[in-house]
Amino acid sequence: MQLTFDADVEEFRRKFVEFLDEHMPAPGDVTERSKSSAHVPDWARRWQRLMFEHGWLLPGNPPEFGGRNATVLQQYVHLEELSKRRIYHSFNPQGLGIIAASILSFGTDEQKQRWAVPILRAEITAALGMSEPGAGSDLAGLRTRAVRAGAEYVVDGQKVWTSGAHDADVLLTFVRTDPTAPKHRGISVLLIPTDTPGVTRRPFPSVCSPDDLDFNEVYFEGARVPVANRIGPENGGWQVANGSLGHERTLLWLSFADRLEDLLGDFRPRTELDRDAYARLVMDSYALRMLGSGALAAAARGEQDTAALSILKVLGSEASQAASERALDAVGIEGLTHPAVTAPPPPLNIEHFSASWFERYLRSFAGTIAGGTSEIQRNIIAQRVLGLPRS
Structure with missing residues (x-):
């Protein structure tokens, strides 16, 4: 070692x-x-x-x-x-880590220069159109349709939870192009400029940040998109989706490790019960770092272990959530209003560190959803680590 x-x-x-x-x-x-x-x-x-x-x-x-x-x-x-x-x-983290990365992996040379480079250079920003009202974790259940009409697709449908869509210049949008195919096989991916006629974006607040607008509903009503804006082959969107989330998950555990250590550094136990919970969270932190180091070493050897990333995702996101909950319990009623951290946020950090402990706890739930829900990750672990049947 x-x-x-x-x-x-x-x-x-x-x-x-x-x-x-x-x-x-x-x-x-x-x-x-x-x-x-x-x-x-x-x-x-x-x-x-x-x-x-x-x-x-x-x-x-x-x-x-x-x-x-x-x-x-x-x-x-x-x-x-x-x-x-x-x-x-x-x-614009999703633009950089998911959308530009997907274009570089699956796009043509022309698409890389037209879309990926401007996103990487921050000349334009991008949002990810995956989730729908009836297809959140189950991407294969999406219903937004794109019908081929010569050199264009005509897109109709709705997306939701589309972070930053109202400020984005382009949406990487997953659509159904073959409704007769098995649901995993009839999906394509389109880059849709947000100023396209027929595209409507409606931002809405979340319970975590009622004063901050990031989530959006996005409606497509007869939006016409050039076929040249398709990323990857027609009906080949499932492969692009897996690649997109793969880009997001590769070193995702490191962000959870940092967040957990921030929480442990900001919170100090007050009672014997607090100290016991604090000790468990410290052990979770060390375990996450050690398991992550093992996955990192495997990646450096050229090995790809999707199941190991799923284990890290579940451990990291749920340990961070548990740490936030324990800290809120210890602080008590004061946690509804008092800032979790009194120091001003570093200038290049997007997080709002002046949030109350309650807001910080609410935001921790996003970690168990984004990048693949804990439920989906447990399915992967059950099948690929424990060898359990799919059914």
């Missing part, structure tokens, strides 16, 4: 730290905050573009797409250094 990184990885880290030390925006230059997950303030656009041009945006990408062909371990230390400073490299 090796608990340290090789010299090439540490040299990669050193160069990135030098870049951050030299180019980090000054606090006075970053006062405007993001209004949604697809709203990127001007200063944040400049910061993202600078990281792209220096190859530090997504270092695993080739240089023409904002990277430097970094190894898995080098990508890990890149995220580790961002985490230490609580820095987000983009205020």
Whole structure:
């Protein structure tokens, strides 16, 4: 077992730290905050573009797409250094980590230049149109239809929970193009500009943040989309979907580990019961780091273990939720209003650290849903780790 990184990885880290030390925006230059997950303030656009041009945006990408062909371990230390400073490299996370990544994986060269590069350079922002009122976790149940009409598709249907859609320039939208095929096989993926006639976006608040609008209902009524905007083959959307969520899950456990450690650092137990719960959460934190390190080592060897990522997703999201709940219980009624953290948020961090403990607890539920629900992850673990039958 090796608990340290090789010299090439540490040299990669050193160069990135030098870049951050030299180019980090000054606090006075970053006062405007993001209004949604697809709203990127001007200063944040400049910061993202600078990281792209220096190859530090997504270092695993080739240089023409904002990277430097970094190894898995080098990508890990890149995220580790961002985490230490609580820095987000983009205020449009789904655009960067899912949508641009999907276009690079499944799109044509023309699509990469037309759509992926502007998203990566923060010239445009993107939102993900997957969930529908009757198809949340079950993507294969989607009903939004796209009917081929010559060189266009005519799209009709509805999406919901579409984060940032009202501020986004384009939607990566999953649609049904063959209603007669088995439901997994009749899906296609379209890039739909949000100014397309027939597209209506209606933002709505959540119980976690009633004053912040991020979620959207999106309606498509006869929206005409060029066939050239299709990502991947017609009826090949299921493969794109799996690739999209794969991009989101690869190092997702690291964000949960950071969040859990933040919670443990901000909360101090008051009673014997609190101390017992706190000790369990500390053990969860160490377990998550150790299991994550094992998955990281496997990825560095070129091994792909989807089941291991599912285990990390369940452990990380549910441990974070448990930590938030224990902290709220300990604080008591004061947790409804008092900030969980009194220090101001770091300038490059999208999170609102002035939220009350109650708001922080409510937001923890998103972790068990986004990137694949805990229920779906348990199905994967049951089948691929325990060998249980699908039925």
